[in-house]
Amino acid sequence: MAFTIFNTIFMILFVVITLYPVLNTLAISFNDGTDALRGGIYLWPRKWTLKNYITVLQKDNLITGAIVSVARTVIGTILSLVANAILAFIVSRKRFLFKKQLSLFWVITMYVNGGMIPTFLLYKNLHLTNSFWVYVVPGMISAFNMLVIRTYMNGIPDSLEESAQLDGAGYTTIFVKIISPLCKPVYATVALFVAVGQWNSWFDAMLYNRMSDKLTTLQYELMKLLSSVTNQGNSAEAMKNALGTVTPTSVRAAATILTMLPIVCLYPFLQRYFVTGLTIGGVKE
Amino acid sequence: MALGVVRKKEKIKEPKVKLTWKEVKRQKVLLFWAAIIVVYGIIFYYLPLGGWAMAFQNYRPKDGLFHSQFVGLAKFQQLFADDTFIRVIRNTLAMGVINLVVTFVMAIVFAILLNEVKSKGGKKVVQTISYLPHFLSWIIVTGILHDALSGTGIVNELLLKLGILSQPLNFFAYPKYFWAIVAFANVWKETGWNAIIYLSAITAIDPSLYEAANIDGAGRWARIKYVTLPGIKPTIMILLLMNVGNVLNAGFEIQYLLGNGLVQSVSQTIDIYVLKWGISQNDFAIGTAAGIFKSLVSIVLIVIANQIAKHNGEERLF
Numbered sequence: 001m002a003f004t005i006f007n008t009i010f011m012i013l014f015v016v017i018t019l020y021p022v023l024n025t026l027a028i029s030f031n032d033g034t035d036a037l038r039g040g041i042y043l044w045p046r047k048w049t050l051k052n053y054i055t056v057l058q059k060d061n062l063i064t065g066a067i068v069s070v071a072r073t074v075i076g077t078i079l080s081l082v083a084n085a086i087l088a089f090i091v092s093r094k095r096f097l098f099k100k101q102l103s104l105f106w107v108i109t110m111y112v113n114g115g116m117i118p119t120f121l122l123y124k125n126l127h128l129t130n131s132f133w134v135y136v137v138p139g140m141i142s143a144f145n146m147l148v149i150r151t152y153m154n155g156i157p158d159s160l161e162e163s164a165q166l167d168g169a170g171y172t173t174i175f176v177k178i179i180s181p182l183c184k185p186v187y188a189t190v191a192l193f194v195a196v197g198q199w200n201s202w203f204d205a206m207l208y209n210r211m212s213d214k215l216t217t218l219q220y221e222l223m224k225l226l227s228s229v230t231n232q233g234n235s236a237e238a239m240k241n242a243l244g245t246v247t248p249t250s251v252r253a254a255a256t257i258l259t260m261l262p263i264v265c266l267y268p269f270l271q272r273y274f275v276t277g278l279t280i281g282g283v284k285e
Numbered sequence: 286m287a288l289g290v291v292r293k294k295e296k297i298k299e300p301k302v303k304l305t306w307k308e309v310k311r312q313k314v315l316l317f318w319a320a321i322i323v324v325y326g327i328i329f330y331y332l333p334l335g336g337w338a339m340a341f342q343n344y345r346p347k348d349g350l351f352h353s354q355f356v357g358l359a360k361f362q363q364l365f366a367d368d369t370f371i372r373v374i375r376n377t378l379a380m381g382v383i384n385l386v387v388t389f390v391m392a393i394v395f396a397i398l399l400n401e402v403k404s405k406g407g408k409k410v411v412q413t414i415s416y417l418p419h420f421l422s423w424i425i426v427t428g429i430l431h432d433a434l435s436g437t438g439i440v441n442e443l444l445l446k447l448g449i450l451s452q453p454l455n456f457f458a459y460p461k462y463f464w465a466i467v468a469f470a471n472v473w474k475e476t477g478w479n480a481i482i483y484l485s486a487i488t489a490i491d492p493s494l495y496e497a498a499n500i501d502g503a504g505r506w507a508r509i510k511y512v513t514l515p516g517i518k519p520t521i522m523i524l525l526l527m528n529v530g531n532v533l534n535a536g537f538e539i540q541y542l543l544g545n546g547l548v549q550s551v552s553q554t555i556d557i558y559v560l561k562w563g564i565s566q567n568d569f570a571i572g573t574a575a576g577i578f579k580s581l582v583s584i585v586l587i588v589i590a591n592q593i594a595k596h597n598g599e600e601r602l603f
Contacts, residue, residue: 015414017473018414018417039437095311097308111583114334114337117559117573119336121336170314200420203537219424
């Protein structure tokens with residue numbers, strides 16, 4: 001009995017600590033900026049306003065960032081899924097001549113990498129800096145995602161492939177028509193991993209595309225908002241603002257909510273995919 | 286982020302395929318795509334390794350990799366003579382180890398306690414909520430943390446109301462709080478996510494073990510201690526092993542976003558150092574040397590952890 005009470009309290013505390021900061025940001029995003037500086041806003045706005053959101057939606061760089069973020073998420077996820085699936089398909093074919101070698105070639109990349117500077121110089125030499133492609137091409141194949149898909153493909157009976165071959169199907173047909181339809185769950189898992197990673201990344205925008213405003217991303221813009229809040233403080237900024245009643249903090253709250261919105265709406269429905277994805281991912285040679 | 290369970294190698298009879306023209310022709314589609322993928326891999330993963338040569342040179346961009354002056358280990362000597370770098374190693378290791386231990390313990394505790402929740406619906410709701418922070422970017426998480434810990438934030442307010450503080454405290458101004466804040470942020474973000482794998486390991490435990498424990502009169506704590514924990518021990522070990530190699534990788538985004546001038550003596554990590562010297566100051570050689578040092582330490586850590594696991598008869602990575 002004592003245990004049940006303790007456990008219930010623990011779970012409630014856990015939920016509160018997880019949700020409160022998010023709900024508080026939500027409340028602040030709908031609250032008048034200058035009013036919010038007085039503090040005392042918890043789960044509900046005191047002085048309702050939509051000005052924070054209007055301000056966000058009027059900022060050109062945030063709109064550009066949102067478009068780029070959506071584009072990189074969609075294009076990056078498709079490219080990455082196709083590439084990882086093809087690679088996983090190849091290394092999971094029992095008859096493939098260089099099965100071992102090709103797997104090892106990729107597993108090594110999980111443990112050894114060139115590091116930030118050589119990578120940076122490489123991208124520069126490849127003219128990937130100041131380009132959209134730096135978001136989607138370099139990380140396209142990842143050994144981890146490949147291994148997750150491969151493990152799943154290894155579980156598909158060989159007889160399917162063999163009988164298709166007897167019917168005259170080539171590897172392309174087997175991949176597209178037979179194996180891939182069976183791999184939908186694991187494809188969904190990997191697509192989710194990649195999409196979340198794409199949506200959330202900001203460092204590449206800062207490192208490689210700092211000079212081109214057209215290639216900024218939502219997260220990077222959010223980061224700039226965060227540093228403007230911490231560096232300049234609130235009151236000085238608030239005075240300068242044309243709308244008068246928004247502050248960097250309240251605008252950032254609105255931008256934060258808009259940025260997390262797609263993920264928060266989607267992830268509960270994708271739950272079963274990432275749970276199975278994590279448990280099947282036999283990450284081992 | 287590597288999470289996974291290692292299965293024992295299954296002994297499947299692999300067909301012996303010989304490298305013959307006939308076979309090559311048969312597999313030409315596979316070989317064609319494999320070749321493209323290998324070229325891609327060489328360009329994006331192996332070519333940067335060639336850049337390691339910079340660390341042994343007086344690298345100047347206009348001379349390139351092939352004509353810069355070779356200086357041996359001079360850059361590494363310079364690196365280790367720098368007090369900042371020594372401090373940066375300490376910070377990286379300290380935060381890496383603290384985060385590893387704290388997030389591990391919290392995920393296991395959370396998984397075990399959640400498993401004990403009777404109500405199916407309650408369990409589902411708590412678990413769904415627990416994943417949420419994992420999907421938020423560090424930008425969002427650090428922003429939220431800034432608000433919560435700010436002068437008018439909820440933490441200060443609570444501490445003031447409880448009488449623990451007499452005036453608001455700026456947590457980000459004191460080095461002594463920084464590591465704890467980073468550890469808390471990691472726990473907040475990843476506990477629910479990391480618990481997924483333990484929860485599935487717990488479900489895989491043979492229910493008859495629990496029944497037997499009940500017959501023997503074991504209480505709840507005893508069941509957790511003697512059935513649940515031993516049941517998930519292999520999972521814990523393999524995840525620990527996989528993450529030890531990542532200890533030095535655990536320090537960039539959050540420290541970069543939360544750090545400020547007042548706490549930089551404890552917030553700077555190897556990656557931030559590389560960024561600062563390599564990219565901002567254009568000292569490619571020093572930055573690369575620091576990066577190589579990090580890679581080498583990571584590999585050594587993985588090998589050591591693997592040896593320990595082997596010695597203790599646990600599952601291992603390789």
